Amino acid sequence: MLEFYLIIHFLFSVIQFFIGVLANGIIVLVNGAELIKQRKMIPLGLLLSCLAMSRICLQLSVFYINWAIVSLIEVPLLVESFLIFMFVNELGLWFASWLGVFYCAKIAPIAHPLFLWLKMRISKLVPWLILGSLLYTSVPFVFYSKRTWLLSQQVLLGFFSPNATTQIKETSAIQVAFLMRLFLPLLIFLASALLLIFSLGRHTWQMRNTAMGTSVPSTGVHVRSLLSVLSFLVLCVSHYMTAALLSSQIFKLRSLMFLFCIWVFGSYPSGHSTILILGNPKLKQTAKKLVLHGKCCQ
Numbered sequence: 001m002l003e004f005y006l007i008i009h010f011l012f013s014v015i016q017f018f019i020g021v022l023a024n025g026i027i028v029l030v031n032g033a034e035l036i037k038q039r040k041m042i043p044l045g046l047l048l049s050c051l052a053m054s055r056i057c058l059q060l061s062v063f064y065i066n067w068a069i070v071s072l073i074e075v076p077l078l079v080e081s082f083l084i085f086m087f088v089n090e091l092g093l094w095f096a097s098w099l100g101v102f103y104c105a106k107i108a109p110i111a112h113p114l115f116l117w118l119k120m121r122i123s124k125l126v127p128w129l130i131l132g133s134l135l136y137t138s139v140p141f142v143f144y145s146k147r148t149w150l151l152s153q154q155v156l157l158g159f160f161s162p163n164a165t166t167q168i169k170e171t172s173a174i175q176v177a178f179l180m181r182l183f184l185p186l187l188i189f190l191a192s193a194l195l196l197i198f199s200l201g202r203h204t205w206q207m208r209n210t211a212m213g214t215s216v217p218s219t220g221v222h223v224r225s226l227l228s229v230l231s232f233l234v235l236c237v238s239h240y241m242t243a244a245l246l247s248s249q250i251f252k253l254r255s256l257m258f259l260f261c262i263w264v265f266g267s268y269p270s271g272h273s274t275i276l277i278l279g280n281p282k283l284k285q286t287a288k289k290l291v292l293h294g295k296c297c298q
Helices: 004-038 044-072 075-107 113-143 145-160 171-211 217-248 256-278 281-297
Strands: none
Touching: 004 044, 004 256, 004 281, 044 075, 044 113, 044 256, 075 113, 075 171, 075 217, 171 217, 217 256, 256 281
């Protein structure tokens, strides 16, 4: 019989799954409708759509892993889904990093020549950044498929069979290499997010001092942008920290800390997309319509 806390965890994972699929589905729906209507998609819409689709796949993978934890599915059945999980997680992290760079280039009030060059060309670079991320993420799964399979098998055996031993001595090195790959998009995201936070904070402070205590409407926009970027930063860092903790296998399967890490890990793709919707008027309006339509149908 399942423990009570496992049932609670699974219920939370179901709620997390539906929120994530709904939020990311709204992003895909709005940008898809714009593509059909205008027969073209703006670079930001293209980047948001790719990010949302990768996160829908990630939510499906995380939900399947949560189900496996509860029902203890056999390891061989999990390896293929774990490979998909690794792929969409890394791809989504790259898309989120480029989204941070895009917002930083478009919003941050920085007068450096290199930054101005990026501001003028970031929209044209978006399709190439997406294609480059897809190719870069696909490399280990295409050219090193055997080693990637062994890595996935070792990680899963470490959780489901703690006493199991492996004859592959190089697997630990491969695991470290995969973790190091994930730090590159993290560094890009941190650089763009911190640059945006400091530049917006300084700009807001200067505007308030210039206004000498009078209310300036644009400062409210900057403050909301700062809060959004800070929330992105907290969610992203927590996502990476829990990924590192889970990869180290210091927590036992089904332990409270293990389940907590899984829950925090799954909160990033749903929470980040929800904040994106709240900060985008078009996406927010569509979400309101869906909610109101749902209430009317009840």
